[in-house]
Amino acid sequence: MMSQLGTYLLLFGLAVSGYGLLAAAVGAKTGRSALVESARRCAFGLFATVAAATATMLVALLTNDFAIRYVADNSAVETPAFFKALALWGADDGSLLLWNLILAGYIAAVALRFRRDRPPTFPYALSVLFAVQVFYLILINGPARPFASLANPPADGRGPEPLLQNHPLMAVHPPFLYLGFIGFTVPFAFGVAALLAGQGSDQWVSVIRRWTLVVWCFLTVGLLLGALWSYSVLGWGGYWAWDPVENVALLPWLSATAFLHSVMLQERRGMARLWNIALVIGAFALMTLGTFLTRANVVSSVHAFAQTPVGPAYLAFLALVLLGGFGLVAWRLPELRTPASLTSAISREGAFVANNVLLLAATAIILLGTTFPLVVEAISGQQVTVGGPYFRSSVTPVFLLILLLAGTAPLLPWRATNASRALRRLRVPAAAAALVMIATAWAGVHQVAAVAGFGLATLVFVTSGQEILTGLSIARHGTRGGVVRALARGRRRHAGLVVHMGLALVAAGIIASSSLAQQDQVTLKTGQSTVFAGQVLRYQGLRADRQPQRIVLTTTVAVTNPGAGAAGTLDPRMNLYPASAAPIGSPSIHRGIVWDLYASVISLQDNGGSATFRFYHNPGVNWLWFGGLVMALGGAAAAWPGRRRRHSGDDQGPGAMRQRTAVAAGAR
Amino acid sequence: MSGRFTRRRARLLAGVGAVVTVIVVLLMTGLGRDPSVIASPLVGRAAPDFTLPQLDGPPVTLAKLHGQIVVINFWASWCAECQAEQAALDQTWRRFQDSGVVVIGVNFEDGAGAARGYVRADDVAYPVVEDAGSKTALAYGLRGVPETFVVNRSGRIVSHAIGPVGAAALSSEINSMLLASPR
Numbered sequence: 001m002m003s004q005l006g007t008y009l010l011l012f013g014l015a016v017s018g019y020g021l022l023a024a025a026v027g028a029k030t031g032r033s034a035l036v037e038s039a040r041r042c043a044f045g046l047f048a049t050v051a052a053a054t055a056t057m058l059v060a061l062l063t064n065d066f067a068i069r070y071v072a073d074n075s076a077v078e079t080p081a082f083f084k085a086l087a088l089w090g091a092d093d094g095s096l097l098l099w100n101l102i103l104a105g106y107i108a109a110v111a112l113r114f115r116r117d118r119p120p121t122f123p124y125a126l127s128v129l130f131a132v133q134v135f136y137l138i139l140i141n142g143p144a145r146p147f148a149s150l151a152n153p154p155a156d157g158r159g160p161e162p163l164l165q166n167h168p169l170m171a172v173h174p175p176f177l178y179l180g181f182i183g184f185t186v187p188f189a190f191g192v193a194a195l196l197a198g199q200g201s202d203q204w205v206s207v208i209r210r211w212t213l214v215v216w217c218f219l220t221v222g223l224l225l226g227a228l229w230s231y232s233v234l235g236w237g238g239y240w241a242w243d244p245v246e247n248v249a250l251l252p253w254l255s256a257t258a259f260l261h262s263v264m265l266q267e268r269r270g271m272a273r274l275w276n277i278a279l280v281i282g283a284f285a286l287m288t289l290g291t292f293l294t295r296a297n298v299v300s301s302v303h304a305f306a307q308t309p310v311g312p313a314y315l316a317f318l319a320l321v322l323l324g325g326f327g328l329v330a331w332r333l334p335e336l337r338t339p340a341s342l343t344s345a346i347s348r349e350g351a352f353v354a355n356n357v358l359l360l361a362a363t364a365i366i367l368l369g370t371t372f373p374l375v376v377e378a379i380s381g382q383q384v385t386v387g388g389p390y391f392r393s394s395v396t397p398v399f400l401l402i403l404l405l406a407g408t409a410p411l412l413p414w415r416a417t418n419a420s421r422a423l424r425r426l427r428v429p430a431a432a433a434a435l436v437m438i439a440t441a442w443a444g445v446h447q448v449a450a451v452a453g454f455g456l457a458t459l460v461f462v463t464s465g466q467e468i469l470t471g472l473s474i475a476r477h478g479t480r481g482g483v484v485r486a487l488a489r490g491r492r493r494h495a496g497l498v499v500h501m502g503l504a505l506v507a508a509g510i511i512a513s514s515s516l517a518q519q520d521q522v523t524l525k526t527g528q529s530t531v532f533a534g535q536v537l538r539y540q541g542l543r544a545d546r547q548p549q550r551i552v553l554t555t556t557v558a559v560t561n562p563g564a565g566a567a568g569t570l571d572p573r574m575n576l577y578p579a580s581a582a583p584i585g586s587p588s589i590h591r592g593i594v595w596d597l598y599a600s601v602i603s604l605q606d607n608g609g610s611a612t613f614r615f616y617h618n619p620g621v622n623w624l625w626f627g628g629l630v631m632a633l634g635g636a637a638a639a640w641p642g643r644r645r646r647h648s649g650d651d652q653g654p655g656a657m658r659q660r661t662a663v664a665a666g667a668r
Numbered sequence: 669m670s671g672r673f674t675r676r677r678a679r680l681l682a683g684v685g686a687v688v689t690v691i692v693v694l695l696m697t698g699l700g701r702d703p704s705v706i707a708s709p710l711v712g713r714a715a716p717d718f719t720l721p722q723l724d725g726p727p728v729t730l731a732k733l734h735g736q737i738v739v740i741n742f743w744a745s746w747c748a749e750c751q752a753e754q755a756a757l758d759q760t761w762r763r764f765q766d767s768g769v770v771v772i773g774v775n776f777e778d779g780a781g782a783a784r785g786y787v788r789a790d791d792v793a794y795p796v797v798e799d800a801g802s803k804t805a806l807a808y809g810l811r812g813v814p815e816t817f818v819v820n821r822s823g824r825i826v827s828h829a830i831g832p833v834g835a836a837a838l839s840s841e842i843n844s845m846l847l848a849s850p851r
Contacts, residue, residue: 072748152789154784156746296699311699315692322688330680375692578746578777630839 002060003374006147009053013100014137016046020107021130028123028196036123039130043111046133048105054101057094057146063086070094076159078548083165087172090297092310093146098175100136102182107133110186124193125186132185135317143309157517159549162577167233173225177249180219181287183196184252186211186456187259188284188325193278195328198335201354202266202273208280209263213639216256217632223249224628235572235587235600237519237616239624247370248290251363256533258359261352268414269349274329274336281325286363288318293370346419351409358405362398366391392514396449400456403507406500407433407459410467413484427573429462450515453507461504464497491637498634507626512620522598522604523612533617535597536560542608551576553583555601557609559590572601572613595619641663669698670845672776709809715740715819717786720774720797723784728772728797731823737764737845738819739771739838742799742810744778750814753832754790760838762795769842774799776813818842821849 013341020042027035056068061084066072074087074094089095107129114122140146164170187208194204226238226246227239239247265271298310329336342349369386376384407429411422437455445451471490522530531540540556559571569589577584590597598616717740719729728739741794743750761771773796775783780798785795799805816829818841827841831837 066748069748070748076746150748150751152751154746154748154786157740158744158747261704262816291697292695315699317696319688319692320693323685326688327681330684331677333680334674334676375694378694577742628838 001058002065003147003149005067006056006060007052007145008138009049010141013046013053014134014141016049017130017133017137017155018103020046021127021134024123024127024130028127037125039123039126040111040115041358043104043126044131047108049313050097050101050104050226054088054097058085058088060083064157066147066157067149069148069150070149072154072157074158074160076157076549077163079157079159080549082159082168082171086164086170087160089178090164090170093140093144095174095178096140096144097146099178099182100133100140102175102178103133103136103185106183106186110189121190121193121197123202124196125189128189128192129185131657132189135313139310139313143313162550162575163233165549165577166575166584166586167229169225169229169232169380173222173229174295175223175266176218177222180215180222181252181291183211183215183218184256184284184287187215187280192325192328197228197275197492198332198452205266205273205276206322209260209267210639210641212256212259212263212283212636214479216253217635217639218633219249219253220628222633223253224625224632226480228625231467231621233586234587235519235585236601237587237614237618239513239599239621242388244370245294247366247391248286248293251286251290251367252283254359254363254366255286258356258363258382259283261355261359263353264518265349273280273350274333274353278326279356281321281329282366285318285321285325285368288314288321292318294650296365297356300556301345303456303521315473317668343415346412347416348409348412348414349410349452352406353408354407355402358398358402360442362395362402365394369394379387399507400449400452403453403456403460403504406503407456410463410497423645425466426463426525429459432462433459445515447515450511453511457508457511458503460500460507464500464504476486487512493635495638498637499631500634502627502630502632502634505623505630509620509624509627510520511620513624516619519614520614521612521614523605523610524592525610526608528610532615533597536564537561537570537599537613537615539554539611539613542604543609544608547576553601553604553608555604555608555613557599559597565632570597570599574604575602589647591622593622596621660668673807699718699790710817710825713825714823715817715825716804718799718804718807720799720804723775723780723787723798725769725795726753728795730819733770734823735768735821735843737769737821739769739842740774740808740817740819741771741774741833742774742805742808742813743775744813745782746778747813749832751790753816753834754792755834756835756838758791758793759835760842763839764842764846765794767846769846770794774804776805776810777802818845820845 004090020039023035023042024039027033027039032611059065060071061075061080064071064075064077070091071087077579079087080435089098102260106642107126110126110129123237161167169200190204190208190211226249228242231399232238233235236316256622257281259276262272266273268274288454292311292314296314332531342353344350368510369390372386373384376382390528408426411425413422416422433455436458437451440452440454443456473492475490495643518533520530520532522532524530524537524539524541526541529536536559538558538560542552543556545552553576555572555573557572559567559570568590570590572584572588574583574584585600586604587598587600596616596618598618600612600616602612602613677770715730716779717729717731721727728741730821739757741753742832757771757773760769765771771794773792773794774798775798782797783798786792803809808815811830814832816833816838818827818838826845
C-alpha cells in the first residue's frame with residue numbers, strides 16, 4: 001500500500017514539475033506573465049508532493065514495512081526508531097528522495113522570495129530550476145526506485161549499514177551537505193537565465209551572490225560535519241582522507257569561494273562578468289560530476305554494494321549541463337567581454353584575480369588527482385590509486401599562498417598604484433606573524449611548511465581582527481549607537497573579515513593536527529599500563545552489553561596525568577552487528593582546547609584479557625571545528641538580508657562609499 | 669536567445685562540444701566497469717576449507733569437492749538482495765549440476781527457523797549449510813551478504829563478487845572455466 005502511494009506521488013511530482021518547466025519556458029519566451037505566475041505557484045504544489053512522498057517512506061521505515069525493498073535493505077525490527085528515520089538517507093535510492101525534497105524546497109523558496117519584485121531573468125531561471133527537478137524526478141521514477149516492492153516480504157530486514165547507525169551525526173551531515181550541493185542549482189539557474197535572456201545589465205549578479213553565500217554556508221557546515229563524523233566515528237584519528245567522495249565535495253566549495261571573491265570585481269568595477277557566470281556554471285557542473293562519480297560507483301568500487309543503473313542517466317545530465325552551460329557562455333562571449341582592465345597588480349582587484357587563480361589551481365589539482373585513476377584505467381587498463389601524499393604535497397603550497405593573500409589583500413585599496421599605506425597597516429600583523437614563527441621554530445617544530453603556516457594563519461587572524469576594530473572605531477566616531485550598530489554599518493566587509501578569522505583558526509588547526517600529532521599502537525593486558533604523550537594509560541578490562549540490534553564490547557582505559565592525578569577514563573568500543581562480519585569500532589575522545597586524547601580499540605584477545613589499542617594525541621582539532629563554525633556564521637552574517645533589500649543593486653552605493661571613507665581613514 | 673550566428677561563435681561552440689565529448693567519453697569508460705566484482709586479495713589463493721552442517725542433511729566439506737567447480741554464496745534470510753539473486757543461483761545449479769559444478773549456500777548470522785522458512789518459500793534446491801559462529805565467513809573476509817566466491821577444480825578462488833550476482837555473468841564465467849579445464 002505504502003509502496004503504491006509513494007510511487008504515485010513521485011509520478012505526480014514528475015508531472016507537476018514537467019508542467020512547471022513548460023509553463024515557465026513558454027512564459028519566458030512569449031512574455032505571458034499569467035503562465036509564469038502559474039509556474040511559480042506550481043513550485044509550492046511540487047514541494048508538497050515530494051514532501052508527501054518522503055513522509056510516506058518515513059512512515060514505511062518506522063512501521064517496518066518490509067514489503068518495500070528499500071525498507072528491507074536498510075532497516076530492521078530491532079533498529080532504534082531514530083536510526084530507522086535516518087535510514088531515509090542511508091542508501092542511494094532513499095537519499096535521492098531527500099535530494100528531490102531539498103531541490104523542491106529551494107524552488108519553493110525562490111518562488112516565495114520573488115513573489116512580487118522579480119528580476120527580468122526570473123522566468124528563465126524558474127524554467128531551468130524545473131528542468132533540473134524533472135531530471136532528478138525521472139531518475140527516481142525510472143532507474144532508481146525507492147518504492148520498489150518485494151514479492152515475498154521478509155520477516156525482518158537487513159538493518160542500516162552499521163557505520164551509519166553508530167553515531168547521531170549521521171542525522172545532520174547528509175542534510176547539510178545536500179543543502180549545499182543542491183543549492184548550487186539556484187545560482188546556476190540564474191546564471192543560465194542571464195545568458196538566455198541576454199541581459200546586458202549586472203542585475204543578476206547580486207541575486208546570485210546572496211544565494212551562493214547561503215549555499216556556501218550550508219556546504220561549509222556539511223563538509224565540517226562530514227569531517228567531524230569521520231573523526232568521531234571511524235576511529236583512525238583523522239578527519240580528512242583525500243577519499244574521492246570527500247574530494248568531489250570540496251571542489252564546488254572551492255569554486256564557489258572563488259566566485260564569492262571575484263563577484264566583487266563585477267559589483268564594484270563591472271569587471272569579470274563572463275568569468276563570474278562561468279564560475280557559477282562550473283560550480284554546478286562540478287557538483288554534478290561529483291554526484292556522478294559517487295553514485296554511479298565510478299571511482300570507489302569498495303563502497304559499492306548494489307550496482308545501480310543511475311550511472312548513464314547522470315552522465316547524460318552532466319553532458320547536458322556542460323554543453324548547455326558552457327555552450328551558452330561561448331555564445332555570449334562577444335557581448336559579455338568586459339572592457340575594464342587592471343590598473344595595478346598591487347591593488348584589491350589584482351588580489352582578487354590572484355585569489356581566483358589560486359583557488360582554481362587548488363580545484364584543478366584535486367580534480368586531477370581524483371579523476372587520474374579513471375583516466376589511467378581508461379587508457380591502459382591498469383588500476384592505480386592516488387593517495388594522500390600527492391594531495392598534501394601539491395595542495396599545501398597553494399593553500400599557504402591563499403593564506404598569504406587573505407592576510408594582506410584586505411589592506412589593499414581599490415585601483416591603487418601606491419601600496420605604502422597598506423604596508424604601514426601590515427606592520428602589526430607581520431610582527432605578530434614573525435613572533436609566532438620564531439616561537440614555533442624555537443619550540444621544536446622543524447617542518448618549514450608548518451612554521452610558515454602558523455605564521456600565515458596568525459597574519460590572517462591579526463589583519464582581519466585589526467581591520468574589524470579599525471572599522472568599528474571609525475564607525476562609532478561617525479554615528480551614535482552601540483557596537484552592534486557600528487558592526488552592521490560595514491556588514492559585508494566585517495562579515496568577510498570574520499570568515500577570514502575563521503579560516504585562520506581552521507588553518508592553524510589543520511597545520512597543528514597534521515604536523516604535530518603523535519600516535520602509538522600498544523597491546524595491554526588487564527591491569528597493565530603504558531605512557532603515551534605524557535599520560536599514563538591503564539587498561540582496566542572489558543564489558544560486554546547485548547543490545548537488541550548489536551553487541552557492544554566496551555574497554556575501559558584509566559587516564560592519569562603524572563602531575564595532576566586522575567584525569568578520567570577513555571572507553572573505546574567495538575560493536576558487532578549481525579549484518580557485518582567485521583566489528584565496527586567506536587573511538588573514545590577526550591576533547592581539549594589545545595589537544596585531544598583519542599583511543600581506538602583495534603583487537604581483543606583472550607576474551608578481553610588483553611587488548612590492542614591505538615592512541616592518538618591530536619593538537620588543534622577543536623580549533624578546526626570552532627574556526628569552521630566561525631566561517632559559516634560569518635558567511636551567514638554576510639548573506640543576511642539587509643534593510644535596503646528592495647534595491648538589490650543599490651547595496652553597493654552609500655554603504656560602500658562609507659566603507660571606502662572608513663578604509664581611507666583607517667589608513668591614516 | 670538573441671544574437672546572430674557568426675563564424676566566431678560557431679568555432680567557440682565547436683570547441684566546447686569537443687571538450688565535453690572528450691570528458692564524457694572518458695567518464696563512460698568508468699561506467700563500463702562492474703563495481704561488484706572486486707580485486708579481492710583472496711582471488712588466486714586456496715579457498716579456506718570448511719566442514720559445515722547442512723540445514724537438512726549431512727555436513728558438507730569443501731575439501732571433498734576437490735575436482736569440481738564450487739560456487740559459494742553467503743546469504744541470510746533478512747537480506748533482500750539475497751532474495752533478488754536467488755533465481756540466478758538456482759538456475760546455475762540446475763544447469764550445471766551434471767557437469768561437475770556445485771552451488772553451496774552458506775547461511776550467515778541467521779536463525780535456523782528463519783533460514784528454513786526462506787529455503788522452503790523460495791524452493792532453494794542446492795545444499796545450504798549453517799555457519800554458526802561465522803568462522804567460515806571470517807575466513808573468507810566477508811564484508812556483508814550477499815557475497816559469492818567461485819572456486820576452481822584445484823580448489824583456488826577465481827572470483828569474488830560483492831552484492832547480488834546475475835545468472836548470465838555467472839553462467840559465462842562457469843562456461844569458460846569448463847572449457848578451459850574439461851574433466
